[in-house]
Amino acid sequence: MTRDFSGGPGVPAGPGAPVLAVDGLTVVTRAGRRVVDDVSFSVRAGERLGIIGESGSGKSLTALAVAGLLAPGLAAEGSVRLSGTEVIGAPEATLNRVRGSAVSLVFQEPLSALDPLMRVGRQIAGPLRRHRGLRGAALQDAVLGLMREVALPEPDRLARSFPHEMSGGQRQRVAIAMALACDPAVLIADEPTTALDVTVQAEILELLLRVVREHRTALVFVSHDMAVVSEVAERVLVMRTGTVVEEGAVGDVIAAPRHPYTRSLVDSARALDAALGGPPPAAGQDVTAVERR
Numbered sequence: 200m201t202r203d204f205s206g207g208p209g210v211p212a213g214p215g216a217p218v219l220a221v222d223g224l225t226v227v228t229r230a231g232r233r234v235v236d237d238v239s240f241s242v243r244a245g246e247r248l249g250i251i252g253e254s255g256s257g258k259s260l261t262a263l264a265v266a267g268l269l270a271p272g273l274a275a276e277g278s279v280r281l282s283g284t285e286v287i288g289a290p291e292a293t294l295n296r297v298r299g300s301a302v303s304l305v306f307q308e309p310l311s312a313l314d315p316l317m318r319v320g321r322q323i324a325g326p327l328r329r330h331r332g333l334r335g336a337a338l339q340d341a342v343l344g345l346m347r348e349v350a351l352p353e354p355d356r357l358a359r360s361f362p363h364e365m366s367g368g369q370r371q372r373v374a375i376a377m378a379l380a381c382d383p384a385v386l387i388a389d390e391p392t393t394a395l396d397v398t399v400q401a402e403i404l405e406l407l408l409r410v411v412r413e414h415r416t417a418l419v420f421v422s423h424d425m426a427v428v429s430e431v432a433e434r435v436l437v438m439r440t441g442t443v444v445e446e447g448a449v450g451d452v453i454a455a456p457r458h459p460y461t462r463s464l465v466d467s468a469r470a471l472d473a474a475l476g477g478p479p480p481a482a483g484q485d486v487t488a489v490e491r492r
């Protein structure tokens with residue numbers, strides 16, 4: 200397997216080449232448990248991939264391994280190439296360069312990404328200063344521009360707020376602004392709406408879809424919810440106990456799930472939809488009204 204640990208630019212992704220290529224990714228605990236086991240997938244520029252599975256299926260560890268962010272005590276094997284640069288085994292300097300420019304993450308709990316003691320404007324400025332070298336008025340303009348892009352109201356005033364002075368939805372918008380700061384090739388969103396109220400969830404999903412479309416950013420969307428994945432992703436990877444049990448176009452997987460586990464996910468999403476008063480589901484019908492944006 201060819202690896203690029205050089206910290207150099209790596210193999211440039213040509214047109215149509217994957218911006219993220221995961222090959223045989225395995226994550227092993229200190230106790231020797233394979234919590235992610237031989238996972239392979241790739242994502243092209245602007246493509247939206249969903250990763251779905253129940254709690255403990257290895258979705259989050261797959262996402263963290265892609266960004267080289269596994270906790271100490273977890274070891275990754277296999278290959279993860281981000282815009283051509285190998286992540287597995289790469290030195291911290293390479294990972295720091297890759298994070299932000301090639302990949303960014305948005306997590307379930309925006310507070311985890313934010314410093315409670317720092318005004319949000321300064322936090323959004325952080326990646327712009329570090330990765331893009333902006334200073335002074337240019338930096339301030341870029342911060343306010345990002346805040347406007349994620350539709351934060353009154354950016355001038357809000358930039359001076361602390362995270363606890365904002366709503367959960369606003370905090371997630373700040374986290375998305377920070378993730379977008381360096382225009383990453385791949386945005387990983389791990390259950391980004393799970394901690395939010397239902398109406399706010401829809402707004403944040405809409406925002407994510409808009410920004411990845413406008414920037415042609417590839418999206419890896421991690422969720423336990425098939426209905427949400429069907430709204431967001433074009434392709435889905437179904438994980439169970441650390442392995443991929445099924446992969447395909449979202450519409451195909453929902454219409455004709457091949458693996459019994461996928462079928463159970465689709466059935467429970469349909470049951471929930473029906474219980475919430477959705478239209479009577481027909482066999483082969485999509486779980487939700489999927490408006491492809």
Ligand SMILES: Nc1ncnc2c1ncn2[C@@H]1O[C@H](COP(=O)(O)OP(=O)(O)OP(=O)(O)O)[C@@H](O)[C@H]1O
Nearest residue numbers: 228234252253254255256257258259260261270273
């Ligand atoms: N730091 C760690 N050390 C040891 N085992 C871990 C560690 N982090 C996670 N695990 C285990 O790895 C497995 C996969 O975890 P992971 O967080 O990827 O699941 P998940 O599918 O994202 O679930 P959830 O939706 O609950 O976050 C679980 O069994 C979990 O207990």
